[in-house]
Amino acid sequence: MAEREHPRITGVHALSALGRGADALLAGVLAGTPAFAPVRRFDTTGRRVAVAATLPEVGTLADELADAVDAACRAAGLDRAGRAESALFLATHGGPRSLPAPGAASESDGGAEVPALAGHLARRCGLGGRTRVYTTACVSASTAVADAATLIGRGDLDRVVVAAGYLVEPDQYALFDAGRAFAADGAVRPFSAGRQGLLLGDGIAAVVLESAAAARRRGASAVATVAGWGRAGDAYHPCQPDPRGRGLARAVGSALRRAGLPAGAVGYVNANATGTSYSDASEAAALRVALGDLAGRIPVSSTKSVHGHALEASGLLELVVTVLALTHGKLPVNAGWLAPDESCPLDVITHAPRPATSPYALTLNAAFGGANTALLIGAP
Structure with missing residues (x-):
């Protein structure tokens, strides 16, 4: 795909x-100070681990998603007519038990049909295009972005608002805790020796993607481009990735081929790395397969070490981080680092942010069931 045809990102927002907001997200990941603290949102009595990265004051999932979509549309300069021509792709774990009538207050979050939430958000935010929903675990949001980029690239759609949300709640928390997936020491240490597991975190994000032609027609400036994207499956194990990283490596290779770029063009990898022993080593292996000898020289970090794992919303939250890193020319810290692990021979960013030296960065995600995604983001 030629550069002029790359889908544009014209607005972003995150919580x-x-x-709240892109500035807070960027400042936090560059500072590298983890946001994990004791959970106050619900009772964790009897849980093995009792910490997560949660924002103290949040509304319902529906309200926070609506605010994010509105903020991203404002950042993109979309007026009412522009919104009416925009599709909505939503990635989330669940929604309110019931949805309010227009103008009424939202009720508490629970497990309603996600399509109902997508329709509610589209009406509430004035988005008149088609809606799609994604509930494919931790690649939900990145898959939505890849689909949006595909449909925009072939001319089926001019503009898509991709939104994603997860607010730490007791059900998923209990499942991960019972499965001993959480880091017992209360710290996420991607690619590091001594890593013990993941921790959950709140994540709400929205981005506006549109064709270059649509952006030009309304005089909109791009904050980034989606230069390439790739998806691949491991079919290896219900919960564990292929230890050789072959599925994720294929996704990275596909993203590079779609962009028409060599591995050497990549200047940063925002890794999926959750801080778990098995999956981090698998991801390091995937990068060695996909990037060859360059894998040990391209700066890598996982910002889950700071903001936690936002499950279905992770891909979009980390996409926003990657866009901001390229825009501001600073690469985020991989927090929680103790020492190198021989199974992860990568150039991990520790101690302080680094300057960006390339206009291109990869952001990677993986999910249970062997699903893998790679998004190649370019500076505008």
């Missing part, structure tokens, strides 16, 4: 335990 995490680091705060």
